[in-house]
Amino acid sequence: MLILPAVFVPVVLLGYLSYDKSRDQMESVTAGFLQDNLLLNAKQLNTFFKSIENETDKMIASRPLQILLGEEPPKTYAQEAVFINRMIDIVSQLRGSYELYVFPKDMEYYPNYKKLINLNQIEPRPEYFDLAFEQQNKGLWFHSWDNNLHKPIFIYVRAIRSSYYYEPLGVLAIQIPDFFLREELASPSAFENYMFMIVDKDNRIISHPTASRYSREYVPDDGWSKAETQITEEGWKLIAAVPNKDLTGQINQIKDFTFWIVVVSLIVMVCLLYFIVHTFTGPIKKLVLHMNKVRTGALAKFQFSPDRKDEIGQLVRGYNQMISGMSDLLDTTRTMEADKRRLELQTLNHQINPHFFYNTLDAIKWRAEKAKENNIAAMVTKLANLLRFSLNNGNEWTTVEREIEHARNYLEIELLRSNRAFQVFYQVDPEITKRKVIKLILQPLMENAVKHGVNHLPEGKGRIRLTAKLKGGSILFIIEDNGPGMPAPSSQVMDHSADQDQPRGIGLKNVHKRLQLHFGGDYGIRVDRSGSSGFRVMVTHPLVEDEKIVQ
Structure with missing residues (x-):
């Protein structure tokens, strides 16, 4: 049995070291490649986000927009209709390539305007106003699901303040479909399955080549190599991933080659050692397994060929003799314990069961009845019943x-x-x-x-x-x-x-x-x-x- 490890271990170690070194080198190159590509695409996304933010700088500085939002809220439907028409004109002038929405600070005074606008998933709720107003000179990015497009959307929200008194007047929101962001990403043409995804601070997917993955928790796959970097202050991260099989094609060939070397070596060694194992190691292993059954109380002799005169035969014969002696000893012990228990029960029973003679009691009963002592006769009758029950024919x-x-x-x-x-x-x-x-x-x-x-x-x-x-x-x-x-x-x-x-x-x-x-x-x-x-x-x-x- 020592020959097998002596040959098997060096071959396996050689194959493993060869495969491991190649894999480490490939992983190092892959990690560097993914990181460089990731940083380039992160820069593209940051530039895109920055362009949106810069575009809002001109929007929030619009004097007509500030004047309109700074006026008193409408009190009649006619006043609100005038507000809506003026707002539509201003938004038409300010909007660029993306959808633009403006919300007055006191939105509850504009019920008809609220019904008119249709920002997909972001409603003019106070919490968005508060978050936007807490920012100084910047806005916030949100993500949501568009039920019409069946894709994620991204929304940039920023507070509108008065240029003179810096008081909050309202909030603007720019809605950007997911495919606009993904157009900014460039994947290497050499890798067919190369992909990008964006996750939020809670590690949930907000942008993925497969839209149905939206809002699922991102769980790294062992079969992929990946790199990641943060792209927004909200904690969003850009992740680049590529299947390992696309990167390790040559490594797999080395692995397969090493595997077959090991297999052939094992087959040769098995053929050489089969005879030794069959004639010596096998019987010993069976004997050990049989001896383990003794712990459970199964005292049975080991079956083997009585013609064997070698060390294995002598060992089995000695073991079978030991099992025979143990079985005889256990049988003797069981018999002694049963006898001891039976004698003890008999002794206890005899202590409780006094032996009297029924004929004596019958004579007492007869004399009591003759003397018309009915109580004595009844007592003797019941005492006889007690004794008869105690003896009960053993x-x-x-x-x-x-x-x-x-x-x-x-x-x-x-x-x-x-x-x-x-x-x-x-x-x-x-x-x-x-x-x-x-x-x-x-x-x-x-x-x-x-x-x-x-x-x-x-x-x-x-x-x-x-x-x-x-x-x-x-x-x-x-x-x-x-x-x-x-x-x-x-x-x-x-x-x-x-x-x-x-x-x-x-x-x-x-x-x-x-x-x-x-x-x-x-x-x-x-x-x-x-x-x-x-x-x-x-x-x-x-x-x-x-x-x-x-x-």
Whole structure:
């Protein structure tokens, strides 16, 4: 691979230096030529503008014009008609090769005269008067678009002042079509695409061979050589431009010649190096690309010919052996982690599910009924239901409906056991009653509500509310009571760092940990104390695909 750069780089550098030097010389000559031609044409335009300004010197010094503009404005239509006739005579005598317009200072007193004159785009507005009156002994150039000619026009505006008191009397305007200016420009006959354009101070085109380019922003084209110079005090610039292809014909030939030298050299070198690349560099490159896939977890062996006995073959065989060892290690690790998780879940489940014998409970129930202790019989029946639900034939899953029924059995036992009356309210979304959830997530929370909540209230004052609903993509259980509450922060997620602020007992911690082991850190128990009294616990459980659940 080192041979290719050793030949390719010198050839490319030689061609580039040859082309670059020729291009620099041509650009230098072109820049000088454009600048000289530009200055010559700028001088022609300045002479043209100066001739217009000199012509206005005689116009503004016209005594009849000053007398007419110095008179009081007409008060009647007849007086205005006399003014119009006199103004037409004066303008006819003063005008030269271009259209001339005269505006009295107080134009609002000449409504009929204003309708008579028709200066294309410049109306006798106060701002033009103010700009013209601010100038001392000169005027201002404006540009606009002529809707009749469909070309740009240029307008020279100058104030008319009294020769004696130098007070402003009015404004004159000379309108010049664009083609008059362009006739003053002379382009070299040797360049067919040579062109001139004029841009204003905002770099917008005001004169261009293509009239439709008027008022567009001028953006230099990389394929053109250009030169520019300022031509008016308003910031107008004259730009001369010529396509580079008209100037670099010989340079392009040199470039093409150099290109083919490089191409031929490359073809020769490729033919010479193909065998080396095919037999050595290619396999290594494929191996490197295959090794990069290992970062994404794709532990696959590299396929190659087992007959290779050279260094490449030894390298690939060592790599494949390493991949086999890594795959075996990962499989062992996955198995150990799965076993560890399963054992941990079983341990947590066993902490929550006490094992009693159903026959003992049946005997207690029978004796209670025989002794006509109906409350005791009811308690034993409900306790048996609790135990049957806890064991559930070893199945850890149940439905929302059965989980709520399990919590209801527990509360009814508490009501019978303690003889303390409290109210229980249920609000369950019917859409979720058949949804699949892990079992024993509500009973520990109900136990907490009874033990730390309603048991601390007077008889009949306790209230427990269970709400079950859909929220986003999860099932949300809310258990709240009106007890004294707990000295916990306003919102806290159950974790090991906050055990001192949580209800005592292993039940709630195990429920929270079981949820997180099953579904991740986004799910579990959150304690919320929104007021000075009462306690509120929220359980977030994901929606799980429906599967057959052992009843």
